[in-house]
Each structure stands twice: as structure tokens, then as C-alpha cells.
Amino acid sequence: MTLVWEVFRQERKGQPFAHAGSVTAPDLSFAELYAREQYGRRQESEALWIVPREGVHAVADFPDEFDLKYRRVDGYSIKARLKEARERAGTAVES
Amino acid sequence: MDTRTQEFVEYVQAGGQVESGDWMPDDYRSKLVKFIEMHGNSELMGVLPERDWILRAPTLQRKLALTAKIQDEVGHAQLIYRVVEDLGKPRSACLDDLVSGKAKFHNVFHYPTKTWGDVGVIAWLVDAAAIVSQKALLKCSYAPYARIMKKICWEESFHILHGRDVILAMVTGTQEQFELVQEALDRWWEPLMHFHGNPIPADEDPMYVWRIKSQGNEDARQQFLEGYVPQIRELGLEIPDPKLRRDDETSVWSYTEPDWDRLKAVVTGHGPASQERLAFRRLSREQVDWVSRIVLAEAA
Numbered sequence: 128m129t130l131v132w133e134v135f136r137q138e139r140k141g142q143p144f145a146h147a148g149s150v151t152a153p154d155l156s157f158a159e160l161y162a163r164e165q166y167g168r169r170q171e172s173e174a175l176w177i178v179p180r181e182g183v184h185a186v187a188d189f190p191d192e193f194d195l196k197y198r199r200v201d202g203y204s205i206k207a208r209l210k211e212a213r214e215r216a217g218t219a220v221e222s
Numbered sequence: 223m224d225t226r227t228q229e230f231v232e233y234v235q236a237g238g239q240v241e242s243g244d245w246m247p248d249d250y251r252s253k254l255v256k257f258i259e260m261h262g263n264s265e266l267m268g269v270l271p272e273r274d275w276i277l278r279a280p281t282l283q284r285k286l287a288l289t290a291k292i293q294d295e296v297g298h299a300q301l302i303y304r305v306v307e308d309l310g311k312p313r314s315a316c317l318d319d320l321v322s323g324k325a326k327f328h329n330v331f332h333y334p335t336k337t338w339g340d341v342g343v344i345a346w347l348v349d350a351a352a353i354v355s356q357k358a359l360l361k362c363s364y365a366p367y368a369r370i371m372k373k374i375c376w377e378e379s380f381h382i383l384h385g386r387d388v389i390l391a392m393v394t395g396t397q398e399q400f401e402l403v404q405e406a407l408d409r410w411w412e413p414l415m416h417f418h419g420n421p422i423p424a425d426e427d428p429m430y431v432w433r434i435k436s437q438g439n440e441d442a443r444q445q446f447l448e449g450y451v452p453q454i455r456e457l458g459l460e461i462p463d464p465k466l467r468r469d470d471e472t473s474v475w476s477y478t479e480p481d482w483d484r485l486k487a488v489v490t491g492h493g494p495a496s497q498e499r500l501a502f503r504r505l506s507r508e509q510v511d512w513v514s515r516i517v518l519a520e521a522a
Contacts, residue, residue, distance in 0.1 A: 128518070128521065129518065131304075131307075147373075148301055148304065148369070148370055148373070149304050149308075150300070150304070151304065151307070151313070153517055153518050153520075153521030154521040157517065157521070161300075164293075164297065165297055165300065165301065168293075185243070187243075
């Protein structure tokens with residue numbers, strides 16, 4: 128049986144691991160060998176993660192039925208209020 | 223065309239990208255498989271002309287560099303076949319179709335490599351022509367292919383430099399070495415002009431309509447000529463086409479129309495080295511079959 132292994136690589140220390148691609152191999156030792164050759168033979172990776180494809184649970188839908196924009200910065204428009212507050216306080220800068 | 227397909231076409235034409243698990247029209251999937259599989263085949267077959275020169279490389283340094291380039295190309299074939307596999311065609315089926323002559327590979331790999339000059343011309347100019355096409359694939363509507371192309375382009379840029387270095391060593395050497403390069407260029411010019419395909423208008427090219435490719439064939443050839451003709455000429459080499467010239471107002475290159483029938487014959491297995499290369503691939507597949515059988519049996 129040949130399995131698909133997803134390979135993630137870290138380019139520099141401290142950076143997040145990003146998906147690099149996949150290799151097919153009958154077991155982990157071959158998967159490591161192929162991943163090393165494919166994604167590390169030019170010193171282009173600091174580290175690799177090798178994960179059997181079945182171990183990846185993909186999620187791709189993020190419904191927002193209740194318009195939850197108060198969780199995000201774009202949910203707040205403070206420009207007009209800030210202007211009003213500055214005018215009341217007498218700290219508005221003349222432009 | 224049904225509404226869903228129409229929407230899909232509009233989506234990819236607006237620059238939208240598709241992942242392997244997304245819905246896609248059957249025609250899009252089969253065009254992707256055909257295109258990407260041919261690319262994989264070309265990477266795999268492309269190492270054979272260079273392989274012939276590993277034992278004959280002039281120095282140890284050149285031997286090591288050539289071997290590294292060959293390893294890269296085989297690695298590209300593996301990456302690309304993985305993309306095809308996730309679209310539904312197993313690698314073993316791709317290899318079956320390749321050795322039986324059913325699937326195609328790129329025209330430039332159907333020619334023999336007669337001298338060390340050929341090795342330089344291939345690594346420099348064939349790879350340069352390939353990188354023009356491959357850079358355009360960074361924008362491919364099929365995202366897994368576009369992503370893998372990033373790594374491939376990165377490695378190809380080292381190949382071009384290696385090829386240019388081989389050529390520079392020879393054009394600055396003896397008269398005989400210079401003539402070796404000129405003679406190789408004379409033979410490789412037509413295959414290079416064939417490389418990007420016949421000048422079919424982009425809008426009639428299904429690969430462009432689906433945005434598998436992001437540019438038309440002639441655009442790619444013009445880009446190659448614009449980038450590399452000056453680099454060839456500055457070395458004192460002569461391009462064997464008296465009609466080749468650039469219109470400085472339009473920046474368009476005109477050239478002798480290549481023989482498109484010959485291109486068709488070459489890619490359908492009638493090139494000077496087509497059958498010999500396929501026979502070698504068939505043989506090596508038979509010879510290493512026991513390795514994969516043992517590896518798979520051990521792992522089971």
C-alpha cells in the first residue's frame with residue numbers, strides 16, 4: 128500500500144510551518160527519506176513535519192449568519208465619534 | 223455550457239483559483255490531467271538526454287552539477303505526478319501511458335545530445351524556454367499546481383545559471399570549443415522555436431480559456447526571444463535564422479515560420495530519438511520493478 132504524506136516545512140527558525148507539498152511512500156521511514164530529498168536537500172528548510180494525509184482534518188466553511196463583526200477591527204468605525212469627542216474637549220487639531 | 227460551468231469559467235478567468243477538493247467541470251479536470259501529466263512526463267524524459275553525459279562530463283565539478291540537475295528534474299516529475307494523482311490518475315497509469323507512447327512529452331526531449339555543447343544549450347536555453355512557460359504557470363487556476371511551480375521555478379533558475387556557465391566556459395575557450403557551441407545552437411534552434419507550440423490565438427486555446435496557462439503560445443515565444451536573443455548574440459554566436467529581427471517600435475520579433483508539421487511528428491513519437499528514449503524508459507521501469515515490489519511488500 129502506498130500512502131500519501133503531507134509535508135510541512137519551516138523555512139527559518141521562529142517561522143510558522145507551511146504546507147510544502149506531499150510525497151507518496153509505503154511507510155514513515157520512506158516518507159521521511161523522500162521529504163528530506165524533496166524539501167531539504169538545499170538547506171532550504173529548518174525543519175519538516177510529515178503527516179499522513181488521513182491525519183489532516185480539513186475545514187473550509189466559516190458561516191457568519193449572525194454578522195459577528197464586533198469581533199473584528201472592521202466592526203468599529205470610530206472616526207466620526209473621535210472627531211466629536213475632540214471637538215467637545217477642545218483638543219481638535221486645525222487642519 | 224451549463225450555468226455552473228459558465229460560472230466556473232468566469233471565476234477562473236477573473237483570476238480565481240481552484241483546490242483539489244473543489245467542484246470542477248469534467249472537461250477542466252481532464253484538460254488539467256492531460257496538461258500536468260505531459261509536464262511530468264517531460265521532466266522525467268528530459269533527464270535522459272543529460273544522463274548520457276554524466277560519465278562524459280569534462281570535470282568532476284560539472285559531473286556533480288549535472289547529476290544535481292538531473293536529480294532536480296526527477297524530483298519535479300515526482301511533485302507533478304503527485305498533483306495528477308490527486309486529480310484522479312495514479313502515477314503508475316501515467317507511466318504506463320508514457321512508455322506505451324499514448325501520452326506525450328515535450329518536443330525538445332526527442333532529440334539526441336551529440337556533444338557537450340548540447341548539454342550547455344539544453345541547460346541554458348531549453349531551461350530558459352521552459353521557465354518562460356513555468357513562470358506563467360505560477361498563475362495557474364489550479365492552485366496545487368501553481369504552488370508546486372514555485373519550487374520548480376526556484377530550482378530551474380540554478381539550472382539556467384549552470385547552463386550559461388557551461389556555455390561561457392566554452393565560448394571563452396579554444397576556437398574548437400566555440401564552434402562546438404555554435405554547432406549545437408544550429409541544431410537546437412528549430413526545436414527551441416517549436417517549444418512554445420504553434421501560434422494558436424490564446425482565446426482559441428482551451429488551456430488558456432480554462433486559465434491553466436496564463437498566456438498564449440506566441441506570447442511565450444516572444445518573451446523567450448526578447449530575453450535570450452540578445453544574450454546569445456552578445457557572445458558572438460549566430461542564430462541560424464536570417465529572418466530573425468526585432469521591430470523596435472512594436473517590440474515584436476519576426477522569424478522564419480518553423481515547420482509545424484515536423485513538431486507534430488516529433489511529439490507523436492517520430493523524433494530522431496523518440497523511440498530510443500521510450501525503449502530506455504521501458505527497460506528501466508522493468509529493471510527496477512523488483513525494488514518497488516519488495517518495498518511495498520515489506521511495508522505491508
